[in-house]
Amino acid sequence: MLSELINNIALGLDTALTPANLFYCFAGVFLGTLLGVIPGIGVLVSISLLFPITFHLEPTAALVMLAGIFYGTTYGGSTAAILLNVPGTPSAAVACLDGYPMARSGRGGVALLMTTVASFVGGSIGIILLMLFSPLIATYALEFGAPDYFALMVLGLVAASSISQGSALKGIAMVIIGILCGLVGADVYTGAMRFTFGYTELFDGISIVAFAMGIFGVSEIIATVNQSQGRQLDSGKITFRSMVPSRNEARRSVLPMLRGSGVGAFFGALPGTGGLIAAFMSYAIEKRVSKNPERFGHGAIEGITAPESSNNAADQTAFIPTLSLGIPGTPTMAILLGVLIVHGIQPGPMLLSDEPALFWGLVMSFWIGNLLLLILNIPLIGLWIRLLKIPYDFLFPAVLMFVCLGVYSTSLSSLDVWLVLLFGSVGYITRLFGFPAAPLILGFVLGPMMEEHFRRALLISSGDFSAFVSSPISVVCISLSAIIFVYGIWGSFRRRGQDMASSQMTIK
Amino acid sequence: MPLESIVIEVGDMVVQRNVLAGIAVIAIGIAVVTYSTGQFSMGSVRRPGPAMFPTILGAVLTVIGAFIALEKSSAHYQDKMTFDFRPFIAIMLGIGSFALLIRNGGVAVAIFALVFISSFAQSRTSVAQRFVLSIALSAFGIVIFNGLLGLRLRVIPTGIW
Numbered sequence: 001m002l003s004e005l006i007n008n009i010a011l012g013l014d015t016a017l018t019p020a021n022l023f024y025c026f027a028g029v030f031l032g033t034l035l036g037v038i039p040g041i042g043v044l045v046s047i048s049l050l051f052p053i054t055f056h057l058e059p060t061a062a063l064v065m066l067a068g069i070f071y072g073t074t075y076g077g078s079t080a081a082i083l084l085n086v087p088g089t090p091s092a093a094v095a096c097l098d099g100y101p102m103a104r105s106g107r108g109g110v111a112l113l114m115t116t117v118a119s120f121v122g123g124s125i126g127i128i129l130l131m132l133f134s135p136l137i138a139t140y141a142l143e144f145g146a147p148d149y150f151a152l153m154v155l156g157l158v159a160a161s162s163i164s165q166g167s168a169l170k171g172i173a174m175v176i177i178g179i180l181c182g183l184v185g186a187d188v189y190t191g192a193m194r195f196t197f198g199y200t201e202l203f204d205g206i207s208i209v210a211f212a213m214g215i216f217g218v219s220e221i222i223a224t225v226n227q228s229q230g231r232q233l234d235s236g237k238i239t240f241r242s243m244v245p246s247r248n249e250a251r252r253s254v255l256p257m258l259r260g261s262g263v264g265a266f267f268g269a270l271p272g273t274g275g276l277i278a279a280f281m282s283y284a285i286e287k288r289v290s291k292n293p294e295r296f297g298h299g300a301i302e303g304i305t306a307p308e309s310s311n312n313a314a315d316q317t318a319f320i321p322t323l324s325l326g327i328p329g330t331p332t333m334a335i336l337l338g339v340l341i342v343h344g345i346q347p348g349p350m351l352l353s354d355e356p357a358l359f360w361g362l363v364m365s366f367w368i369g370n371l372l373l374l375i376l377n378i379p380l381i382g383l384w385i386r387l388l389k390i391p392y393d394f395l396f397p398a399v400l401m402f403v404c405l406g407v408y409s410t411s412l413s414s415l416d417v418w419l420v421l422l423f424g425s426v427g428y429i430t431r432l433f434g435f436p437a438a439p440l441i442l443g444f445v446l447g448p449m450m451e452e453h454f455r456r457a458l459l460i461s462s463g464d465f466s467a468f469v470s471s472p473i474s475v476v477c478i479s480l481s482a483i484i485f486v487y488g489i490w491g492s493f494r495r496r497g498q499d500m501a502s503s504q505m506t507i508k
Numbered sequence: 509m510p511l512e513s514i515v516i517e518v519g520d521m522v523v524q525r526n527v528l529a530g531i532a533v534i535a536i537g538i539a540v541v542t543y544s545t546g547q548f549s550m551g552s553v554r555r556p557g558p559a560m561f562p563t564i565l566g567a568v569l570t571v572i573g574a575f576i577a578l579e580k581s582s583a584h585y586q587d588k589m590t591f592d593f594r595p596f597i598a599i600m601l602g603i604g605s606f607a608l609l610i611r612n613g614g615v616a617v618a619i620f621a622l623v624f625i626s627s628f629a630q631s632r633t634s635v636a637q638r639f640v641l642s643i644a645l646s647a648f649g650i651v652i653f654n655g656l657l658g659l660r661l662r663v664i665p666t667g668i669w
Contacts, residue, residue, distance in 0.1 A: 053657065056657060056658075056659075167576075167579065169572055169575050169576050169579055170529070170576060172572055173533050173569060173572050173573065173576060176565050176568060176569045176572070177536065177569070179565060180540060180562060180565055180566075180569075183561070183562055187548070187558040189558070190548075190549075190557065190558050192548045192549070192557075192558040194544075194547075194548060194558055194562065195543070195562075218599065218603070221595075221599065222592065222595045222596050222599050222629070223592070225592070225595040225599075225629045225630050226592055226594075226595060226629075226630065391632075393627070393630050393632050393633050394633075394641060396626075396629070397622075397623040397626055397627050397641060397642075397645060398623075398645055398648070400599065400602065400603070400622060400623070400626050401619055401622060401623060401645050401648070401649050402649075404603060404606045404607075404610075404618075404619075404622055405615065405619065405649050405652075405653050405661075408606075408610055408661070409653055409657070409659050409661065414607045414608075414610055414611055417603065417606055417607035417610065418604075418607050420603060421600055421603045421604055421607065424599070424600070424603065425596070425600060428596060432590075432591055433525060433526075433528070433529040433532075434525070434526075434529070435529070451561040454556070454561055455556045455560075455561070458553055458554070458555075458556050459554070459555065459556070462554050463552065463553035463554035463555075465553070489575065493579060
């Protein structure tokens with residue numbers, strides 16, 4: 001067991017330390033931090049922006065880079081939160097609560113350094129759990145049959161769409177629409193053309209790049225163009241000397257970081273929760289266990305270190321279900337799985353045994369990436385601050401340029417650009433009506449796999465629907481999904497969504 | 509222009525918006541069911557055809573749409589969500605012109621049109637600034653995609669060279 005792990009680590013390092021992969025890891029975390037710092041460009045926009053570039057790379061390098069962008073944005077997001085009181089990424093919203101007061105009172109340097117350290121601690125704990133649990137789960141999952149997978153996917157989708165957002169019903173509706181978009185193209189079994197409306201370009205399905213960029217990139221830009229004025233930079237002077245925390249602050253941060261990592265690791269691995277919820281939870285926990293909770297909101301160091309370690313741990317453990325089962329819990333993970341599929345790699349428990357170099361190389365690249373971020377972030381803080389001063393009016397056209405040219409470059413088909421336009425307007429309009437966008441991409445990626453398992457299960461059982469509840473796993477998953485679904489609907493009618501939404505808004 | 513003013517006549521806006529959303533979802537559900545059952549074969553439960561899964565989804569979607577129409581809306585969305593016509597139209601027109609121009613117009617022209625038109629999403633920069641930005645981003649795009657990524661996208665319009 002242990003020697004196997006060591007062998008795997010060696011294999012992983014071998015892959016991750018090739019000059020090319022090292023470069024893409026660096027490029028990923030650097031671009032991720034850069035885009036994460038800029039408010040209005042979150043994880044999803046960053047990933048979908050740089051997604052087309054990774055089309056031209058080999059799969060391991062592509063994943064290493066995209067994953068780097070993912071956890072890099074989480075690091076960068078807190079910088080804008082602390083200095084501007086504007087979360088660069090949603091999951092950094094909690095960092096505003098105590099980080100911004102610290103910056104106001106001239107302790108911004110300490111806040112920035114401690115978030116970086118906390119992020120590193122959280123990330124490391126998350127990676128260790130990822131290394132230990134993924135192989136275990138994957139071995140176990142090799143025995144799963146088609147009904148089990150179908151049930152797991154149903155659970156993943158139902159949980160992801162009804163837990164975190166306002167209305168559970170609207171989340172489910174978006175998942176289904178996402179699945180239907182994923183089914184466009186030739187049917188695997190019969191070759192029948194479904195929903196292509198005569199466009200030959202759609203025979204292979206809707207391009208995931210166009211889909212993701214429209215839904216997340218374009219609609220996000222439309223929504224934020226007029227929200228970005230009147231920012232004030234409250235950085236003061238950030239020197240290396242000003243970053244050194246007092247002994248008291250350092251000591252007070254140790255336990256919160258560990259607690260935060262634990263909370264984050266747990267929520268990261270669950271479908272539908274992830275970094276934002278993990279950060280809020282660990283903030284609440286710290287406030288409760290603290291001897292003097294009145295300091296929170298006025299620059300308590302625990303109030304930034306716990307949530308930061310938490311959302312970084314969550315970022316890493318989110319890879320556990322994605323890589324070991326092939327079931328993504330968040331839209332970011334769905335896009336990463338999409339990359340695998342585009343490169344012809346079938347996600348699922350076989351990934352670990354079929355592509356050990358890819359899996360372990362990716363995991364080891366997380367270490368390198370987190371280390372790079374720790375080293376990079378501190379000397380580059382000056383650069384990030386300067387970046388925050390670029391007006392959004394110059395940035396968003398550049399983002400659009402990357403979106404359009406990026407999409408066009410993957411297929412050389414202008415239909416894909418039209419699809420960006422279509423999904424961009426759909427994304428914006430559904431947002432106005434309170435529909436969450438994240439479930440769309442989850443459904444889109446999981447849809448085709450779900451249908452395959454659905455049909456295979458029926459073929460094997462010769463049409464007996466009780467096959468879907470024939471094993472312990474499928475029974476548990478289906479009943480859990482039913483409970484979450486019913487609870488979600490019940491909650492929607494009791495205006496639970498309102499309380500959730502308003503509690504998140506007040507923090508912004 | 510706030511979306512409220514479009515539909516508010518009918519009564520309580522908070523309810524209206526969900527009714528509209530629900531009806532749209534129901535319409536999509538019914539359309540999917542009709543199209544799937546009409547266009548591809550349903551197969552049997554023993555051997556499910558290409559129509560079966562979409563039909564089931566369409567049916568579920570229709571039911572959920574009905575629930576959405578009845579759902580109480582969270583009061584919070586209404587003050588937050590207003591339809592911003594200006595950026596919506598500008599950015600859609602920008603992307604549309606890129607799509608029209610990219611094949612025969614080339615990268616330079618297409619990006620110029622995209623950036624220039626979509627920069628009208630905001631009113632804070634001057635036309636001269638937008639013009640310069642459009643030229644700069646065209647050059648930047650060519651350098652990144654044709655240069656660094658090594659793609660061979662057409663740079664200038666067909667017929668000129």
